[in-house]
Amino acid sequence: MSMLKLSWKYLLAKPWNTALNILLLALGLSIITVLILIQDQFENKMNKDAAGIDLVIGAKGSPLQLVLSSVYHIDFPTGNIPLDEAKAISRNRLIKNTIPLGLGDNYQGFRIVGTNHDYLDLYGVTFSDGEAWNRAFDVVLGSEVAEKSGFEVGDVFVGSHGIEAASHEHDEHPYKVVGILAPSDNIVDQLILTSIESVWYAHDEEHDHDKMEKGIAKSGFPETEAGEERELTTLLVQYRNPIAAVQLPRLVNSRSSLQAASPSFEISRLFELLGVGISLVQGLALIIVLIAGLGIFIALYNSLKERKYDLAVMRAIGASKEQLFILIILEGILLTFLGALAGLLIGHLFLYILVTMNEQGALSGLRADVFLNQEWWILAYALAVGILASLIPAWNAYRTDIANQLTK
Amino acid sequence: MIATKSIQFSYEGVPAFEIPDIEIKAGEALLVLGKSGSGKTTFLNILGGLLAPEKGEILIDGISLYSLKGQNLDKFRGKNIGIVFQKPHILGPLSVAENIALPHFFSKSSHSDNVDHYLKELGILDKKNARINTLSEGEAQRVSIARALVNEPKIILADEPTASLDDENAKIVVDLLKTQAAKLKAALVIVTHDQRIKNEINQSITLKRKDL
Numbered sequence: 285m286s287m288l289k290l291s292w293k294y295l296l297a298k299p300w301n302t303a304l305n306i307l308l309l310a311l312g313l314s315i316i317t318v319l320i321l322i323q324d325q326f327e328n329k330m331n332k333d334a335a336g337i338d339l340v341i342g343a344k345g346s347p348l349q350l351v352l353s354s355v356y357h358i359d360f361p362t363g364n365i366p367l368d369e370a371k372a373i374s375r376n377r378l379i380k381n382t383i384p385l386g387l388g389d390n391y392q393g394f395r396i397v398g399t400n401h402d403y404l405d406l407y408g409v410t411f412s413d414g415e416a417w418n419r420a421f422d423v424v425l426g427s428e429v430a431e432k433s434g435f436e437v438g439d440v441f442v443g444s445h446g447i448e449a450a451s452h453e454h455d456e457h458p459y460k461v462v463g464i465l466a467p468s469d470n471i472v473d474q475l476i477l478t479s480i481e482s483v484w485y486a487h488d489e490e491h492d493h494d495k496m497e498k499g500i501a502k503s504g505f506p507e508t509e510a511g512e513e514r515e516l517t518t519l520l521v522q523y524r525n526p527i528a529a530v531q532l533p534r535l536v537n538s539r540s541s542l543q544a545a546s547p548s549f550e551i552s553r554l555f556e557l558l559g560v561g562i563s564l565v566q567g568l569a570l571i572i573v574l575i576a577g578l579g580i581f582i583a584l585y586n587s588l589k590e591r592k593y594d595l596a597v598m599r600a601i602g603a604s605k606e607q608l609f610i611l612i613i614l615e616g617i618l619l620t621f622l623g624a625l626a627g628l629l630i631g632h633l634f635l636y637i638l639v640t641m642n643e644q645g646a647l648s649g650l651r652a653d654v655f656l657n658q659e660w661w662i663l664a665y666a667l668a669v670g671i672l673a674s675l676i677p678a679w680n681a682y683r684t685d686i687a688n689q690l691t692k
Numbered sequence: 693m694i695a696t697k698s699i700q701f702s703y704e705g706v707p708a709f710e711i712p713d714i715e716i717k718a719g720e721a722l723l724v725l726g727k728s729g730s731g732k733t734t735f736l737n738i739l740g741g742l743l744a745p746e747k748g749e750i751l752i753d754g755i756s757l758y759s760l761k762g763q764n765l766d767k768f769r770g771k772n773i774g775i776v777f778q779k780p781h782i783l784g785p786l787s788v789a790e791n792i793a794l795p796h797f798f799s800k801s802s803h804s805d806n807v808d809h810y811l812k813e814l815g816i817l818d819k820k821n822a823r824i825n826t827l828s829e830g831e832a833q834r835v836s837i838a839r840a841l842v843n844e845p846k847i848i849l850a851d852e853p854t855a856s857l858d859d860e861n862a863k864i865v866v867d868l869l870k871t872q873a874a875k876l877k878a879a880l881v882i883v884t885h886d887q888r889i890k891n892e893i894n895q896s897i898t899l900k901r902k903d904l
Contacts, residue, residue, distance in 0.1 A: 297785035602770015602799035687743035
């Protein structure tokens with residue numbers, strides 16, 4: 285026998301009560317766990333995906349939408365911009381480098397992004413098989429796309445128009461897989477990358493096979509023939525110096541057809557908007573934990589009334605006041621410890637389900653099998669609740685009047 | 693083995709009890725008689741180190757019981773005094789064997805291998821792993837006796853141990869207390885108003901309250 289075992293036996297003597305308290309606490313803590321996991325990873329992911337992109341230039345519309353669509357590939361693009369204007373702005377002395385993007389197609393929900401090889405360098409990708417595209421309609425698959433679709437180098441598929449699955453198919457222009465990327469834990473994993481020319485030609489009404497054989501631009505803008513009017517979706521911009529951050533957005537926004545949006549600014553704005561909701565859920569979770577603590581307090585307090593005699597008997601056979609105090613505290617700690625473990629487990633499980641159900645949404649790429657340092661705090665917090673809830677009952681046990689109790 | 697010297701005790705608003713000095717040698721037994729309200733149980737609690745007297749001294753094997761304080765008193769009680777209550781008061785969440793082993797744990801006693809021995813002595817070995825709520829009244833009382841004996845105490849105190857038992861079980865319980873106390877060479881004090889016990893033990897004192 286040990287104090288822990290004795291406490292445990294008393295908890296087991298009331299299995300439903302014990303289970304209910306553990307469950308209630310676990311519920312509250314699991315919500316907190318999910319929030320912590322999502323918040324941490326979401327911010328991490330957001331920052332990682334936007335690393336190296338100082339500004340996004342695209343069509344007028346919502347700046348948040350522009351950032352979401354062209355950096356995170358979540359929302360719809362705001363529209364297209366003329367290639368000439370994009371080229372003109374990219375020559376600005378404040379800009380160090382630009383990466384053009386052409387969006388608009390998908391394969392089973394995975395977005396096909398037309399760009400150049402600079403995009404690969406931006407995310408520092410490595411190839412697990414094959415190499416980067418060198419011709420129109422050659423594509424490189426992100427690791428997740430390759431895994432889900434089962435495609436290998438050399439396979440051929442047809443993209444669909446639009447950025448959501450099940451739209452009109454461009455069946456006359458099959459894409460050919462030439463490379464597969466190693467997992468990089470960022471947005472690239474979920475993209476199908478190709479040249480801008482591929483995206484253009486896929487939407488052309490007539491088939492100009494000579495043009496398709498001509499080769500593609502690996503850096504900078506694709507070449508166009510005189511008089512040819514082409515469009516881009518967005519430009520990812522790297523500043524040359526800090527002054528650019530002040531001047532460039534204003535400069536771009538003053539041009540009628542273009543708008544510039546800063547990913548870091550838009551994302552902090554997004555978190556600000558979401559923050560209210562997160563705080564609300566967090567508050568709710570804290571209240572649940574508080575109620576669980578109260579439940580544990582009431583359970584211990586009530587069980588103590590029934591157990592006054594047991595406690596007096598323990599004293600009579602040699603238990604000290606301190607031992608009884610510890611006995612009750614241990615019950616509180618055991619309850620909350622199990623509740624915390626269950627809560628962490630449920631939290632991770634819940635996130636796992638959430639992520640598997642939203643494979644292509646904003647939550648995709650989050651992991652349920654990471655353990656954050658903050659989760660130790662959840663454990664500590666739960667144990668503090670347990671000790672707090674059992675303090676008064678334990679004090680009552682400490683003060684048990686043996687003789688009085690035994691003669692009752 | 694146990695001796696008391698001029699113990700005084702009173703509850704508020706009630707005249708003080710008259711408690712005679714007693715002395716019980718190892719292996720001897722004493723019956724404490726008296727009407728209800730005469731302080732029998734109070735006397736037993738004082739002897740058991742559960743209730744400090746207002747005045748006087750209890751000497752157990754030469755040690756003044758109430759000179760011990762706090763944990764020391766608790767551990768001394770656990771090791772040297774075995775108490776059998778009127779009702780068995782066995783701890784429900786634990787098994788029979790765990791109940792009996794509990795005094796070992798609380799008083800950190802060295803006799804930790806004698807649980808089976810006492811189960812056997814009291815004829816309840818087959819109930820070793822039984823749940824408490826499956827025991828009969830007589831069996832439960834025997835478990836509580838085993839729990840009082842397991843630390844091989846110098847003093848065994850029993851408070852109305854037969855009050856809720858039928859004739860047969862009452863006889864078994866008194867016999868068990870007598871033989872086990874004799875085996876341990878312990879002093880046995882039984883508080884009772886049960887006529888069935890009076891003939892079993894020769895020495896007795898009777899407590900009175902001043903106004904009764």
